[in-house]
Amino acid sequence: MSEKEQVSCEIKVDNARSNNNAKKPEEISADGSFKRQQNRFTTPFGNEPGELPVEAGRYRLLWSAACPWAHRSVIVRKVLGLENAISLGTASPLRPRIGRVDWAFSLDDNSKDPGLDIQYISDVYFNADADYAGRPTVPVMVDIEKKQAVNNDYFKLTHYFETVWSPFHKQNAPDLYPEHLREEIDAISDVIFHEVNNGVYKCGFAHSQEAYEQAYDVLFARLDALEERLSKQRFLLGDYITDADVRLFTTLARFDAAYYTAFNTNRNLIREFTHLWGYARDLYQTPGFGETTDFDAIKRHYHTSITINPDKDEVSILPKGPDLSAWETAHNREQISNKQEKFLIK
Structure with missing residues (x-):
């Protein structure tokens, strides 16, 4: 040049x-x-x-x-x-x-x-x-x-x-996107994206009461459906973690610490759902999940930083809670599938 x-x-x-x-x-x-x-x-x-x-x-x-x-x-x-x-x-x-x-x-x-x-x-x-x-x-x-x-x-x-x-990939890397499940993974991931992953943002960034309440109702209807689904199987597609579980986890991990208050998604905390909460802890305690989850960064971003609006007034209050030690408590989710291993190895 x-x-x-x-x-x-x-x-x-x-x-x-x-x-x-x-x-x-x-x-x-x-x-x-x-x-x-x-x-x-x-x-x-x-x-x-x-x-x-x-x-x-x-x-x-x-x-x-x-x-x-x-x-x-x-x-x-x-x-x-x-x-x-x-x-x-x-x-x-x-x-x-x-x-x-x-x-x-x-x-x-x-x-x-x-x-x-x-x-x-x-x-x-x-x-x-x-x-x-x-x-x-x-x-x-x-x-x-x-x-x-x-x-x-x-x-x-x-x-x-x-x-x-x-x-x-490392030796014996798991198959998070197995070919025989891709259609199902894609289908549930699409629902999770629109109604949960992006659903919390639709609540938090709504600029009208009607838009907020509509997003709120869709979000919790889907969380209720996922609660029911996870009462019968350990992970979203059965006995093993797939890409779809990764996508749901990142929203669940932020829910109680950020979205519940910052985005007004305050019908229930995730820890008030029996099966969603056990499922979230199961994933958190899996290598690769908890060790990459930084609750301090999550809280600082959603409570003290700007999001999509550069003109937003700076917020100075950083919530002290929630108690993060609960993420390490026993979940007993392996009893649902009778399998100890969480990944399908290629």
Whole structure:
């Protein structure tokens, strides 16, 4: 790139950032309901022309421990043993107060990600698209050499880790997305996304009483149905953990500590559901789940930071509860399936 071209590109990025600063993403509909933005970088990983090549050491996964969408990808990365193939960068749970919604690497030395030498998540988005105007989201897979976002498709990212990234799985890695169950996994994951994962956000970000109450009713109707389902089987699809369980867990883990109060999802705590609570503890006590769950980061983000509105007044009160020791108590869920092992090994 010539010096002239480089200057032109930098001006274009600066203008895009100014526009992003001036206007928050339009994710609230006319009726006051929350409509999540579409993912911008969705090129799949694979070995076909036009796909992102699957190469160890080529990409860095950026996340924040506060984010449920990012947490699911980190759980799967850990469970499958992809740590040596895909490096990890961790942004602070506290949004930077810079006039736009972003994620910052303020936890690292010099406030820069050590693997990419960037200050904000938005840097990799603008490096990939100087006109990017949405919220820079996590998780995002980044080409390390180019420092560009290549995939932020949180809905499919774990599936890529489970399938085309299999050459880099650890020995005896579990099968979280078994071929004979994929149709069922996809179906229940779609319901969980709309009614639970995103359902809590539809409650918390609603801008009208009607939109809030509609989302609230849908959310708890689904939680009631899941409570009934889990009274008869250990996990969502039977005796073994699948990708669908990962997706549900990240919302359940945040529910009592954050969503119940911050998003007004206050009909029941998860620990007041007999089977959902036992199920959540069963997963939490599984390698890869509890060790990647940071309750302090979750509480700090949802109670003391901004979310999608950069103009929101800063909140200073951090709740002391709930008592986290309950997550380590016995769940006895293995009695439902009469199996000790939780994973289906390939």
